Amino acid sequence: MxxxxxxxxxxxxxxxxxxxxxxxxxxxxxxxxxxxxxxxxxxxxxxxxxxxxxxxxxxxxxxxxxxxxxxxxxxxxxxxxxxxxxxxxxxxxxxxxxxxxxxxxxxxxxxxxxxxxxxxILGVGQETGNFVYINIGTGIAARVVADNHLIKGGNHNAGEVGHMVVDMMSEDICTCGRAGCAELYASGLGMHNQVLKFAPEYPDSIITIEGEKRVTFQELIAAYEANDGLAKKVLDQALHAAAALTMNLIRVSDPEAVVFGGGVMNDGWFLNHLVTFLNAKTVRFVTKGFRVTTLDPxxxxxxxxxxxxxxxxxxxxxxx
Incomplete structure (x- = not known):
């Protein structure tokens, strides 16, 4: 049995x-x-x-x-x-x-x-024991696997990379107390909040804001593809932030692969655009590539x- x-x-x-x-x-x-x-x-x-x-x-x-x-x-x-x-x-x-x-x-x-x-065990680890897993959904978190060891930290809090600063000039304050954190721009909730922030500058945007209802990532993609200025502002900002976060993690942990999970990454749109923001010299050792997880989210x-x-x-x- x-x-x-x-x-x-x-x-x-x-x-x-x-x-x-x-x-x-x-x-x-x-x-x-x-x-x-x-x-x-x-x-x-x-x-x-x-x-x-x-x-x-x-x-x-x-x-x-x-x-x-x-x-x-x-x-x-x-x-x-x-x-x-x-x-x-x-x-x-x-x-x-x-x-x-x-x-x-x-x-x-x-x-x-x-x-x-x-x-x-079931995914990218069959190819390498050195990879980064980045989950981008409502929030952002990651885990580093180095030499087949999951890095956990002294307080079991390693990987809270949504609070990695990616914009030193930002005045947007994160819940962690710092300004310019990746989660403010590239998470699902962060993108919604950025839509609310910049909406007055784009009165002709096709994005509909309804009370407490969150603007979904799919709505943003549809507006982006329709050349909507607000969607382009928010998504380009998110892509820059996520790319900076990814490259920072690569510099720190030297992975052979980067795997993405979470609702924002599900259909591959975000990753297909994100990779265009990556610096070739920074990512040259990521020989097994960037991919969305093949495991059902x-x-x-x-x-x-x-x-x-x-x-x-x-x-x-x-x-x-």
């Missing part, structure tokens, strides 16, 4: 639970209600989701453990969920709680770390959670 892992991906609007094989095949999955208001409430939602899944579905393989991806800071080796949002910290030994509740060994990691783990964290469990069950902490 094939060994499997019960994988859990905690998102802002849903919890995805599924049984996953070592090859990354999801045998069955189910979505359940989520919350990320605080760690205790989210922990209880995770427990409820796992219970419901086990009641609703027959386990098909030999279940060896539980792997969980959550938002925020995670100490994987200790199984401790340290922080759900910056400044909102209620450390919980989540792995121990789930082990006691379900009598299965459990391991936890951050969701972007999980995606990088999945890339390490809706499943990559689930596969990452499972990958973590399979790795840790064998006692290998290389990627923890």
């Amino acid at each position: 094939t060994q499997t892992v019960l994988a859990v991906d905690l998102g802002g609007t849903k919890i995805l639970v599924g049984e996953v094989t070592p090859a990354g095949e999801i045998l069955k999955s189910e979505k359940y209600p989520s919350t990320v208001v605080d760690q205790r409430s989210a922990t209880e939602k995770i427990k409820t989701a796992i219970r419901n899944y086990l009641q609703q579905h027959t386990i098909q393989g030999e279940l060896i453990g539980i792997g969980v991806c959550v938002v925020g800071r995670v100490d994987t080796e200790q199984g401790r969920w340290m922080e759900i949002h910056p400044g909102l910290s209620d450390p919980i030994f989540l792995a121990d709680e789930l082990t006691q509740a379900f009598q299965l060994p459990c391991w936890i990691t951050n969701d972007v770390s999980g995606a990088a783990l999945a890339e390490s 809706n499943e990559v964290a689930l596969k990452g959670a499972a990958t973590l469990a399979f790795i840790m069950e064998k006692g290998v902490k290389t990627y923890a």
Whole structure:
């Protein structure tokens, strides 16, 4: 019988639970209600989701453990969920709680770390042990894998590159307290905010702004292709910021490949334009190229959670 892992991906609007094989095949999955208001409430939602899944579905393989991806800071080796949002910290030994509740060994990691783990085993990691994974969605985060090691940092906070300054002259203040951070310009939320900022300068723009509704990336692309001035301003700014961020990470970590994930990157439009902003000398050692992940963005964290469990069950902490 094939060994499997019960994988859990905690998102802002849903919890995805599924049984996953070592090859990354999801045998069955189910979505359940989520919350990320605080760690205790989210922990209880995770427990409820796992219970419901086990009641609703027959386990098909030999279940060896539980792997969980959550938002925020995670100490994987200790199984401790340290922080759900910056400044909102209620450390919980989540792995121990789930082990006691379900009598299965459990391991936890951050969701972007999980995606990088999945890339390490199921994706670009089959070609190189040195790569950068950059997730550009509502926010921006990245993980560096160097010599097959996932860099985690002294406080389990490595990779928060959305707060890397890419415009020294900017007066736009980020939530982190600094000005000119990449997330202000190149993230999904950042681009929306830049649309609001510059809209008065482009009264003839075809972009529709409706109350609290966020302007989507697809709306921006459509307007850009229609030669809309506001869309060109915002997207060119975003591309410059993302390119600067990417090149900074290349200079720091010397990867052979750069892989992009997240909603902004899904259809390849952003990457196809971003590469035209890259300096040839800076990227000359990225011999295995720039690519959008081939792993389904809706499943990559689930596969990452499972990958973590399979790795840790064998006692290998290389990627923890």
